[in-house]
Amino acid sequence: MKKTNVCSRCGKGPKVNRSWCRECLRIYDQEYRKRNAKRLKIYRNKYQLTVYKEKKSVYDKKHKAQNKEHYREKSKQWSRQLRLDILSHYGGKCVCCGETRTEFLAMDHINGGGNIHRKSITTTIYRWLKANNYPDTFQILCHNCNASKSFYGYCPHQKEKENVN
Numbered sequence: 001m002k003k004t005n006v007c008s009r010c011g012k013g014p015k016v017n018r019s020w021c022r023e024c025l026r027i028y029d030q031e032y033r034k035r036n037a038k039r040l041k042i043y044r045n046k047y048q049l050t051v052y053k054e055k056k057s058v059y060d061k062k063h064k065a066q067n068k069e070h071y072r073e074k075s076k077q078w079s080r081q082l083r084l085d086i087l088s089h090y091g092g093k094c095v096c097c098g099e100t101r102t103e104f105l106a107m108d109h110i111n112g113g114g115n116i117h118r119k120s121i122t123t124t125i126y127r128w129l130k131a132n133n134y135p136d137t138f139q140i141l142c143h144n145c146n147a148s149k150s151f152y153g154y155c156p157h158q159k160e161k162e163n164v165n
Contacts, residue, residue: 099142108141
């Protein structure tokens with residue numbers, strides 16, 4: 001009489017599927033993966049690039065919709081931190097008057113042309129600056145100095161400094 005709960009491959013242990021024990025299944029799986037590594041890699045890549053990506057996209061959209069406030073707050077925090085990092089890299093103060101309160105500081109194109117440049121890039125100026133390794137054609141000005149430079153071509157602080165000298 002045949003034993004019914006024994007592995008048909010090794011003759012030991014209890015069966016976990018129709019005929020093999022857990023150890024025989026593990027060994028078979030390892031051998032199968034070695035023999036078919038290239039084919040499995042192609043299948044995995046195809047699955048991850050199509051089906052998995054689509055499922056993940058649907059999940060992400062649903063999750064973001066359910067947690068809109070959380071994502072909005074995280075985005076604000078990230079943007080604020082990026083702005084602080086950029087301002088810190090460029091010195092953290094207005095080069096004209098020395099203003100240090102970050103609420104009053106702005107990035108300025110030293111040679112002008114900021115409007116044209118802003119229209120040509122597809123992201124924020126802060127992301128662009130970081131992605132382009134902080135070019136030296138920019139400086140920090142407070143909003144007053146920046147507006148004055150834009151409207152009049154000079155900053156009143158510079159005029160005052162020239163008159164004192």
